[in-house]
Amino acid sequence: MKATGVVVEYNPFHNGHLHHLNETRKTSGADLVIACMSGHFLQRGEPALVSKWARTEMALSSGVDMVIELPYAFATQHAEVFARGAISLLNEIGCESFCFGSEDGDISSFENTVSLIRQQNREYNDSIKRYMNEGMSYPSALSHAFKDLQADKELIDLSKPNNILGYHYVEARNDIASDLHAYTISRESAGYHDEHFSSPSIASATSIRKSLFSQEREDGVIDQYIPHSTLCTLENYKETFGDYHRWENYWALLQYKILSSSPTRLRDIYEIEEGIEYRMIESAKAALSFSDFMGMLKTKRYTWTRLQRMCLHILTNTTKEEMIKQHSTPSYIRLLGMNPKGQAFLNARKKVLNLPLISKLSSADQQAISLDIKASEVYSLGLPSPSARKQLLQQEWSQPPIISK
Amino acid sequence: MKATGVVVEYNPFHNGHLHHLNETRKTSGADLVIACMSGHFLQRGEPALVSKWARTEMALSSGVDMVIELPYAFATQHAEVFARGAISLLNEIGCESFCFGSEDGDISSFENTVSLIRQQNREYNDSIKRYMNEGMSYPSALSHAFKDLQADKELIDLSKPNNILGYHYVEARNDIASDLHAYTISRESAGYHDEHFSSPSIASATSIRKSLFSQEREDGVIDQYIPHSTLCTLENYKETFGDYHRWENYWALLQYKILSSSPTRLRDIYEIEEGIEYRMIESAKAALSFSDFMGMLKTKRYTWTRLQRMCLHILTNTTKEEMIKQHSTPSYIRLLGMNPKGQAFLNARKKVLNLPLISKLSSADQQAISLDIKASEVYSLGLPSPSARKQLLQQEWSQPPIISK
Incomplete structure (x- = not known):
């Protein structure tokens, strides 16, 4: 069985993610897709709308075969560390490839860009520093320094958010997981930060969240952008825990x-x-x-x-x-959920894993996973009632991996 | 002008306090009464029902001539440190005497007890340790050790809460302010912790707070136990800030x-x-x-x-x-409010004060008073709305001493 990996946040899972999933399967030719998903807090420094458990349910319902957690120490970091953590985990769990969505959509442009920047590393870093000293933010400085590089091959546009992430995935792959094959597919229709709906079936997670939080939301307005199972999970979460997290x-x-x-x-x-x-x-x-x-x-x-x-x-x-104190790559694999295909894959891999596999928090090495525990404790405090907070915290401690049919 | 001092929390000010105030004036023969009052957090480790400003208003309305604040580093401590802070401040501001309510009501019994314990200090401390090693709490151990002492004079009952405080006032006076004359008056009618109303006009602050927080409170039920001005201040506080603090x-x-x-x-x-x-x-x-x-x-x-x-x-x-890092006695005097008599007294004293007088937080030495600032910031977060929190915090920074007529 061949597995391919995706790096996701699913905040929440929507039709764009479904499209990415289907394309990933096609492009990679893999038998199953493993998602490395951020836990309760996300790369942009935000709480996830709903818990990692609810987001795992969404993923499994829409065809992801296994979900593993990207630990807090990697999930809430700038792109380089985020990518290194995720690519390392996908490699450790046994993926043969990974596939990311990007604005560019052409993997050789990513490879070219990573090689070029490696070659011209000193000039590139000097010019980033110079732009930052002029008062630019890090991403602007990076994008300006990049434009100064001399290239004779096709490069990506490093001012686009998904291209930046993809760049770091490919870079991390070169550094720590050279056997892992990289694919990219073009992101369709919805921009990363778009706040408004434009395409008939694909909208950004940002616009979906905005609509979920809006007081005047008309029933049904987001139904066309998310799978029905996502909608059920969202509604069920709000009913059980009293609110979304923000x-x-x-x-x-x-x-x-x-x-x-x-x-x-x-x-x-x-x-x-x-x-x-x-x-x-x-x-x-x-x-x-x-x-x-x-x-x-x-x-x-x-x-x-x-x-x-x-x-x-x-x-x-x-x-x-x-x-x-954290290692440069994750030191454990936390399993959040899987379907029978994921289970079969894991059974075959279990004995050759280099990292400890954590199925239940209460039986894990508490010291190693302490940042994730703290993050979950704090995350639960964003719920409105003391009993909901306690319930979410208890789930975090006692929940075994979610098994879907 | 002769001033006498009282050590208070006024949580809230009630008829028992009024009685104490009148008796203090009579017993001491002083021209004015200065209250050393805990700030936003109290000796029992609780937030005050309403802010120090509202409690200062209550005190001035009922005839206290000046209110100074007992800093957090002393107000939220066990009796010995609490008493040392308060007696030191009353001495520094220029009181000639102080007067406390006690279950015993006889000052010579307090003097006897303090001398006796000083004489038999080693035996006393050894026996406190022994009782604590047997698993007793500190107050119980103290009260048992006390009963073991050999005495030939009238002693106080050191298991009573106001006697304990009084004991430490007299002890602190002996140590740091030997010119200060001590008076005590008998507390009337209401026990310190009583939760129910018993006397026709005097009730414990505990029972008054309990009634204020009770959902089924009938209008008028606490009117007989607190001055009308206290009631107005309480109602006004709740209307302005949205809630009491607990x-x-x-x-x-x-x-x-x-x-x-x-x-x-x-x-x-x-x-x-x-x-x-x-x-x-x-x-x-x-x-x-x-x-x-x-x-x-x-x-x-x-x-x-x-x-x-x-x-x-x-x-x-x-x-x-x-x-x-705190000194063993307060290093500043924070003035919360006064009436014209208090003002006249202060004008006469101002030039001979040994400690800096803080009239407004924003112009004080921020480092010296940092614990009080932090306490006020945290205290304000107990209010329900962000705007009320901000309003209370701003008051803390910009409020000059309250001047009453």
Whole structure:
């Protein structure tokens, strides 16, 4: 049995993801698809709309054969670390290939770009530094430095978000998993950040979330963009736990954490530097909501995503010291769910896995997985009622992998 | 002008306090009464029902001539430190005497008891340790050790809460303010912890708070126990800020703080020791409310008050390191309010004060007063709406002393 891998967040699972899944199967010729999915907190520094368990259900219902978790220490990081964690896990679980969606859609342009930047590495890094010293954010500096490179082959456009991720997937593959075959398919119809619906059946996760949170949402408006099973899971989640998760639910906790911490202590938090701790303390005193707070923090120097990730690490109390202790690739594989095909694959692979496989949190090495535990504890506090919080936390401790038919 | 001092919390101000005030004036023969009042958090490790500003208003309306704040580092401590802070401040502001309510009501019994314990100090401490090793809480051990002492003079009953405080006032006076004259008056009618109304006009603050929080409260039922001005201030506070403050309002924050902290980090918090951090973490996962949590923590070894103070220091993130840095007596006098008589007294005293007088937080030495600032920031987070929180925090920063007519 051949497996191919995808790196996903499914926040929530929608028709664009379904399209990617079907194309991945076709393009790779694999027998099954394994998704490496972020846990409760995502790459943009946000809580996932619904828990990893609900998102695993969505994935399995729509044909993913196995879901494994990308740990917090990788899932909530800039593209390079995020990609290294995900590609390493897909390799360790036994995939022969992986397939990502990109704006470019041509894998040889990715290969060319990765080789070129490796060759001209010093010039490239110098020019990134120069642009940042001029006051640019890291992504802008990167994109400008990239344009300065001399190339004679087809390159990707490194200002597009999915191309950036793809670039790092291919780079990570070259570094740590050279046997893994890379595929890319063109993302259809919906831009990454689009807030409005445009295509008849594909919409960005951003616009779907926006619609879910909107008070005036008409029944049925998102049905055309997500599989029916996703809709059922979303509705069931809201009924069981009382709400979806979003940053505003955690604002009181973040504000409290910032106001009760000294600048020195805030500086112990991962990614907090350059004196932003002082601006955070002042803004936390004045802000009335999370978006208010972010508005106060935002400058040209920091991207929204970078600021959100800082906020997230403060919220989960993740220190520089804790992050430094992490290995450069994940040291365990946490299994969230699978179907019979995934089970068969796993049974064949189990004895040759190099990493410990975690099926249930309560029987895992608590020390190794401590960041994920803390993240789940904090994530559960975003629910409105104490009993819902307790229920979600208990699920995290006792839930075995979800087995679908 | 002669001033006498009282040590108070006024949570809220009631007829028993009014009685104490009138008797204090009579007994001491002083021209004015100065109250040293706890700030936003109280000796039993609880948030005050309403802010220090509202409680200052109550005090001034009922005839207190000046209110100064007992800083967090003293207000939220066991009786010995609490008393030392308060007596030191009353001495520094220029009182000639102080007067406390007690179950005993006879000052010479207090003097006898303090001398006797000083004389038999070693035996007394040894026997406290012995009783604690047998599993008693500190107050029980203290009361048992006390009964073992040999005395030939009239002593106080050291198992009564106000006698314990009074004992420490007299002890602190002997140590740091020997010119200060001590008076005591007998507390009338209501026991310290009584939850039910018994006397026709005097009730404990506990029963008044209980009635204020009760859903089925009939209008008018507490009117007979508190001055009309107190009632107006309470109603006005609730209307302006949306709620009174109580531990349950801070439960989500406390739970978050405990769940997001490592045991090591919790052990950095003042008063957290003996491994209770592990019990706290386990209980915080399971508890649905603050009272639920406290019920899980409570054992014979720890008094409710001691546990509440631990929770409070966790909530305000007050570390052992921060507390060790504090001087043994307050290093500033924060003025909360006064009437014209208080103003006249202060004008005469101003030039001879040994400690800096803080009239407005924004112009104070922020470092010296940092624990009080943090306490106020956290206190404001117990209000239901973001705008109310911000309003209270702004008041804390910009409010000059309240001047009453």
